[in-house]
Amino acid sequence: MDTSGTLDEALERLHGSGPERLGRLTNHAPMAVESLAARGQSRSVHRWLDLYAPKLEEFPSRVEPVTDANWAEALGDSRRVADWIGYFEAGIAERPWREVLAQWWPRLLPGMYGGSTHPVIRVGHAVRTLLSTEGETAAPRLAELAHGLGYWAATHHPVALGPALPGAGTAAAALDAVPLIAAQDGGFPTRLARVSALPAWTYEVTEPADAQARLTELVRAATHRYATHGHGEETMLVHAATAPNAVLRTLPALPHELWPESLRAAWTASAAVTAMYAPPTGVTYTPPGTFTPEEVAERALAHGDEHVIKLTDTALDFGDEQALAAALRAIELSEPLS
Template identity: 55%
Template sequence: MDTTGVLDEALERLHATGPEFDDWLSNHGPMAAEALVRHGAGRDVHRWLDRYGKRLEDAPRPGERIADDSWREALGDARRLGDWLAHFDRLLVSAPERPWRAVLAEWWPRLLPGIAGGATHPVIRVGHAVRVLRDGDAGAPRLRELAHGLGYWAARYQPLPGDLALVSSPHAPAEALRAVPPVADQSGGVGHRLAQLTELPDWAGDGAGTGGGVETVPARLADLVDSATRYYATHAHGNAVMLVHAATAPNAVLRVLPELPSKLWPASLAAAWAASGAVTAAYRPSGPAGAADPGGATAEELFARAAAHGDEHAIKLADTALDVAARHPGDVLPRSAALRATELITPL
């Protein structure tokens, strides 16, 4: 993927910073840098980091060690973010006893119920990290990036409301997203909104009429990513920043899926659907708008436009739109989604 060393340099710069800043905002630097390098904008990464990095804060220091027999007590405790980062650094970088895929397979099902934590940013960061490691170079900066993603997820672990009902639905994912009822009070932040969730259409379950064997999970998950990206093209005005994650969170799961044992695939699909549906419910507008017209611009050209725009969410959405466009070359909506992000989101 990257033979210039730019990505490793960027990751080393970013690992001196924490996963969050201003108390709870997510550090998108590693995710955006990986996407920029992957899609041919590596020469711009350090200049982008010079601008973006001004807002970031130093990495939190560890305090108390996360014990192997009491990690559950520390799960979801944001005060122990530094401890969780150190824990996964030991497992993956400084004192590894197993390959990174074995660590991932152990912790993925532990963390998956808390996929909504950090507004889904931790799982998205893990998805970018795994995509890099799949390229074959498992050097320290890339392993540490996976450690930061998993540590961030563990610290911000947040299950969706315990009484959330998954209502049997005959819809395919595109219709299911449009059928998701909005939360009643959309005046607060993401935590306030997600706490109001009471039900979601159960598209991911076998009761939806779209079930099948475990071998169908990758295609069904890709269908969800495609549908959420198309939904963004016509509904981004609900919240152009936050609705990005309805597409990028399930895409992160899709990127991790090939590295997981297949027995973990059905739960991964269900969690991806819950995350996408929850974000959709939290920021659903009153109705659709017309999709932006990208004209003859290719998905690659629209990614370049997002890179020049500079906002990290626009870059991530364009990165996912490229995946969708590759699966559906004749579909204009993935390109419309990438364009709409640059139109509605404030540039960096």
């Protein structure tokens, strides 16, 4: 937990920028600085942000206010992102943030596949920091949740799937059983439209505790799998782990009855990313030495790429040898921030 105030300063800097740039690329800075702060690297947050800042664009203009009466027609309209952020800022100012989250989570969950899953990831980072400072009223952290929820609502995009395929016993086996799309080209929306069916790994889960356990297993398996399959697409395959981990981190803030459906949505996201970007076969990966979790975190910071930082953050939730190998593999495959 960051107690220096650095994270709040960084979030205040970032809230003058939009959630995307160039009309399609996500602003990863809020997620990356939260990851750094959560891993005890607050001293480097502003320096990292200075390097990333040239990628940021100004906050977009508003179109028309989103209200309780018209929100359904604005859902999924990316032109309305500023309107949506304003709507959630007002809602969180009037009611406890957990109450707003619980109301909107089931509305937004079916569309967590828009924005290449970045909106739910941003929400997961925001919720983690709010949970770590429960009882405090840090305005930038509450505003960050509003920005994440608003981005999610504006990019809301459901996925249409056919009947489920036969399942598998473990998360690792289920990911191995995911059929790859025939043509792995084009952007995220183009590829997502080609995903027609996924293994039925989660549909029988009804108990909240089982949902949390399964989701933890999924995040661990997807993280481990990056070490052997990340070469398929070093950036996008990060989301097979970080998207479900965002959901996992949010569970403690949600009513228990929402946990099973959260698991199913997270599985769909992880499996869909796998179908869209994973290579046909994995490779044996041997890390370049033995490193402690702290050393891996320092190597990710020195590398600087936002996806490397976020995957390392997820890997450190587990800290086992294969998870750390996944983080090191991302460092090896990805272009550093410069």
